[in-house]
Structure formats: structure tokens, C-alpha cells
Amino acid sequence: xxxxxxxxxxxxxxxRPARSGLLLFALLLxxxxxxxxxxxxxxxxxxxxxxxxxxxxxxxxxLTLGASLTLVREPDNRYDRRAVRVEWNGHPLGYLPRAENxxxxxxxxxxxxxxxxxxxxxxxxxxxxxxxFAVYLVL
Numbered sequence: 001x002x003x004x005x006x007x008x009x010x011x012x013x014x015x016r017p018a019r020s021g022l023l024l025f026a027l028l029l030x031x032x033x034x035x036x037x038x039x040x041x042x043x044x045x046x047x048x049x050x051x052x053x054x055x056x057x058x059x060x061x062x063l064t065l066g067a068s069l070t071l072v073r074e075p076d077n078r079y080d081r082r083a084v085r086v087e088w089n090g091h092p093l094g095y096l097p098r099a100e101n102x103x104x105x106x107x108x109x110x111x112x113x114x115x116x117x118x119x120x121x122x123x124x125x126x127x128x129x130x131x132x133f134a135v136y137l138v139l
Contacts, residue, residue, distance in 0.1 A: 040136040043107070044100060045119055048086060048131040051094040056131060059091060060121075069116035069133055071096070073108040084108065086116065086133065093131065104135055113138040 048056065056063075070087040077083035082105035084096040096104055107114055120132035 039139040040115065041139065043104060043114070043135045043137050045132060045134045046097055046100050047128045048094040048133060049097040049128070051131055052127040054094050055088075055091040056093045056127075059088065059093070063088065063118060063121055063131070065118055065121060067118045069093070069118065071104065071108060071114055071116050071135065073105060075109075082106075088118075096135075107137065 051057070067088060070090075072085040072087060074083040074085055075081060080095075080098050080101070082098070082101045084101050084104050086093050086095060095101075104114065115136045115138050116133050117136075118131060119134045122129050122131075124130055
């Protein structure tokens with residue numbers, strides 16, 4: 001004999017795979033959306049080293065807070081085997097300070113995705129105080 005409670009139980013059991021599939025779809029959709037919005041972790045905020053020897057002064061009027069910078073690894077640099085050059089639009093501005101470049105150089109060597117942006121621009125004659133930038137690990 002068939003009763004209403006058996007019917008509801010049967011419907012509930014029949015819907016369970018559909019609910020699981022819907023839950024899986026929602027999780028995949030959420031994961032995809034999270035990946036589209038990358039997470040950035042601050043690795044360090046540093047002054048620009050050696051700016052007086054490169055294009056920082058010549059390009060000063062064009063530099064802006066938040067401007068994107070490119071980090072270029074220089075493993076064959078004769079002064080520092082962990083050297084990381086900092087560029088803006090293909091123009092070298094200076095370097096990551098030698099005392100602070102170990103983790104960034106290692107991350108670049110591992111092929112990790114890093115991003116750098118200008119965080120401070122100061123009108124001063126001290127080259128160590130003129131430009132500061134942040135380095136982020138992008139996940």
C-alpha cells in the first residue's frame with residue numbers, strides 16, 4: 001500500500017542528487033567568481049634604490065601614485081645576485097634595496113605573480129626618500 005509519507009520520502013530521495021548537483025554548481029560558480037577577483041597580499045613597501053642613476057628624475061613629472069611598476073629579475077647583476085630592477089613603462093627607475101630583495105627575488109625565480117605600485121612620491125633631494133613602492137603577491 002502506498003501512503004503520502006512514502007511519496008514525500010521518495011520525492012525527497014529523488015531530489016537529493018539534483019540538490020547535490022545544484023550545490024556543486026553553486027560552489028563552482030562561486031569559486032570561478034573568486035578567481036576572477038584576484039587576491040593581493042602585501043609583500044613589502046620599500047624605497048626605490050639607485051633612482052639617481054636611472055630615469056626617475058627625468059620621468060618625475062609623469063609618475064603618479066598607484067602607477068603600475070614592472071619588476072625585472074637580474075640574476076647576473078655584478079653588484080647583487082638577487083637584484084630586482086624596477087621599471088615604469090619600460091624605463092628603469094632603480095632597484096629594490098639590496099637588504100630587502102631576498103623574498104621578492106626568490107618569488108620571481110619561482111615564477112610567482114607579483115605586482116608593484118608607487119605608494120609615495122616626495123619632492124626631496126634625498127634619493128632614498130623620493131619614491132616608495134609596494135610589492136604584492138597576486139593569488
